[in-house]
Amino acid sequence: MAIAPGPHHVYIARMLDNRPPLPPEIARRRTFAIISHPDAGKTTLTEKFLLYGGAIQMAGQVRAKGEARRTRSDFMQMEKDRGISVSASAMSFDFGKFRFNLVDTPGHSDFSEDTYRTLTAVDAAVMVIDGAKGVESQTRKLFEVCRLRDLPILTFCNKMDREARDTFDIIDEIQENLAIDVTPASWPIGMGRDFLGCYDLLNDRLELMDRADRNKVAETITLEGLDDPRMADHIPPALLEQLREEVEMARELLPKLDPQSVLEGHMTPIWFGSAINSFGVKELMDGIGTYGPEPQIQKASPRSIAPEETKVTGFVFKVQANMDPKHRDRVAFVRMASGHFTRGMKLTHVRTKKPMAITNPVLFLASDRELAEEAWAGDIIGIPNHGQLRIGDTLTEGEMLKVAGIPSFAPELLQTVRAGDPMKAKHLEKALMQFAEEGAAKVFKPMIGSGFIVGVVGALQFEVLGSRIELEYGLPVRFDVSQFTSARWVHGAKDAVEKFINANKQHISYDHDGDVVYLTRLQWDIDRIERDYPDVTLSSTKEMM
Ligand code: GDP
Numbered sequence: 001m002a003i004a005p006g007p008h009h010v011y012i013a014r015m016l017d018n019r020p021p022l023p024p025e026i027a028r029r030r031t032f033a034i035i036s037h038p039d040a041g042k043t044t045l046t047e048k049f050l051l052y053g054g055a056i057q058m059a060g061q062v063r064a065k066g067e068a069r070r071t072r073s074d075f076m077q078m079e080k081d082r083g084i085s086v087s088a089s090a091m092s093f094d095f096g097k098f099r100f101n102l103v104d105t106p107g108h109s110d111f112s113e114d115t116y117r118t119l120t121a122v123d124a125a126v127m128v129i130d131g132a133k134g135v136e137s138q139t140r141k142l143f144e145v146c147r148l149r150d151l152p153i154l155t156f157c158n159k160m161d162r163e164a165r166d167t168f169d170i171i172d173e174i175q176e177n178l179a180i181d182v183t184p185a186s187w188p189i190g191m192g193r194d195f196l197g198c199y200d201l202l203n204d205r206l207e208l209m210d211r212a213d214r215n216k217v218a219e220t221i222t223l224e225g226l227d228d229p230r231m232a233d234h235i236p237p238a239l240l241e242q243l244r245e246e247v248e249m250a251r252e253l254l255p256k257l258d259p260q261s262v263l264e265g266h267m268t269p270i271w272f273g274s275a276i277n278s279f280g281v282k283e284l285m286d287g288i289g290t291y292g293p294e295p296q297i298q299k300a301s302p303r304s305i306a307p308e309e310t311k312v313t314g315f316v317f318k319v320q321a322n323m324d325p326k327h328r329d330r331v332a333f334v335r336m337a338s339g340h341f342t343r344g345m346k347l348t349h350v351r352t353k354k355p356m357a358i359t360n361p362v363l364f365l366a367s368d369r370e371l372a373e374e375a376w377a378g379d380i381i382g383i384p385n386h387g388q389l390r391i392g393d394t395l396t397e398g399e400m401l402k403v404a405g406i407p408s409f410a411p412e413l414l415q416t417v418r419a420g421d422p423m424k425a426k427h428l429e430k431a432l433m434q435f436a437e438e439g440a441a442k443v444f445k446p447m448i449g450s451g452f453i454v455g456v457v458g459a460l461q462f463e464v465l466g467s468r469i470e471l472e473y474g475l476p477v478r479f480d481v482s483q484f485t486s487a488r489w490v491h492g493a494k495d496a497v498e499k500f501i502n503a504n505k506q507h508i509s510y511d512h513d514g515d516v517v518y519l520t521r522l523q524w525d526i527d528r529i530e531r532d533y534p535d536v537t538l539s540s541t542k543e544m545m
Helices: 008-016 042-052 063-068 072-080 082-087 113-120 137-148 167-178 237-253 259-263 281-291 422-438 460-473 494-503 523-532
Strands: 029-036 090-095 098-103 124-130 153-158 181-184 186-189 197-200 205-208 219-222 267-272 313-321 330-338 340-342 346-349 354-357 362-365 368-371 374-376 380-385 394-396 407-409 413-419 442-446 452-456 477-481 486-492 508-510 516-520 536-539 541-543
Touching: 029 042, 029 113, 029 137, 029 281, 042 090, 042 098, 042 124, 042 153, 042 281, 090 380, 098 281, 113 137, 113 313, 113 407, 124 137, 124 281, 137 167, 153 281, 167 181, 167 237, 167 267, 186 237, 186 267, 259 267, 259 281, 267 281, 313 422, 413 422, 422 442, 422 452, 422 460, 442 516, 452 460, 460 477, 486 494, 486 523, 494 536, 516 523, 523 536
Parallel strands: 029 098, 029 124, 090 362, 124 153, 153 267, 181 267
Antiparallel strands: 090 098, 186 197, 197 205, 205 219, 313 330, 313 394, 330 380, 340 374, 346 354, 346 394, 362 368, 362 380, 407 541, 413 452, 413 477, 442 452, 442 508, 486 516, 486 536, 508 516
């Protein structure tokens, strides 16, 4: 049997579960996303990952995109230049013996379903926090989403070259705020202008930062523990004493690294560093390889899918339309859940039960798109299509499996939308349906009256949507206040739902799948219905087909 290249503790866990070792090509894959509050350094860190992964030659290539996120108009500029934003949606690169698949979470600060769905496609998350700011609102929200799925989380505390908080404070804050055990993988030596580097607690090494060259990998000095006399050659006495004291205290007070607990999502190792100075990034990457999970079992019905299964399965977690406005093509992003995919394979599209030959899949090798000749469980491929593939769709080699857990959330903001030119209403409908399928917004067609109601989770999405409709369909649109503020999907037996519809026509609309939705502005209405119609349920999520 081939020996997989993954870390030791991972095999032990698999053996205990009575699962065979993964094929080496699968075992070496690490598929993850970065979660952070805007400005913490996600883009900078991504860039350094790619630099060490050999995927880009120069730091600065991702930056253009990072800064484009700052303002709406720039964001739209980025959208225009779809090449960049799309190849950045998923990036693959090798690091040592590992293959990393980094899935980008949407950049704008509005929390959106897109973010949630992206996190269904990864096996782990890297949480980046700003050493001066600690846990911020967006970090917390995204963390909670990861926790719903018990995703393992590795933490990078960034910007240690600036005045940062006390190390114990930062660790405490994460522990208290996010209710997760934190174990230091490295310990910072000084901070701000005095920041020298870190003591690597896992490998007993000294990592020294080079301020002169931001793209240079840190100098590493292997030591025999903290009392090694060579420490004094590199660290001034006061800082050295402080380091020894702090590390001693940390070892006494903080939990030890428990790889199993990390894999279960109960413990996060934390690395300190400075992404912009390329410092601490390599250690973090080593950590992702060593302590991060290999491709995981995917929940599906009627049975779960294990990555080692020889048959290929995958599921769509994101659809991006109109990448080229001249051709109405779309790319479906597919997370491979099992098996070894090769180009040209014929897979079954489970929702329609139709075969699909996957002849031109793309693999996102950082700055370029390349034809994917093959892909293994854990990889992300893009499949160009004309709308057959929707979010939540499963592809298999024939078995009727449906990947679970890709929900659609009730929008929190509703507005009516009208075409600037009333003659273009049909065009507008087409555009709206397209965006609804892409998952960019909810679109509701009221049972009575004309026009559409668009629902989103974050206000910025209205602007983005308006601009995209104008840009991609040449159709100026106007959003207006809607009389409704809440939407709920209506479930129940056919008769019960019909009766309910007939009694509440003013409030009924249909989503792009034709499912019944109840719209209202009063929580009171929702409570009343739950009382008056025990046979129907109103739900704020619907699982995507
Ligand atoms: P994002 O919004 O999370 O993608 O953050 P960016 O990577 O765009 O970084 C936000 C700002 O912080 C930029 O001006 C970066 O140059 C800066 N930055 C990122 N990493 C560091 C760091 O390690 N130290 C310092 N001083 N600044 C950093």
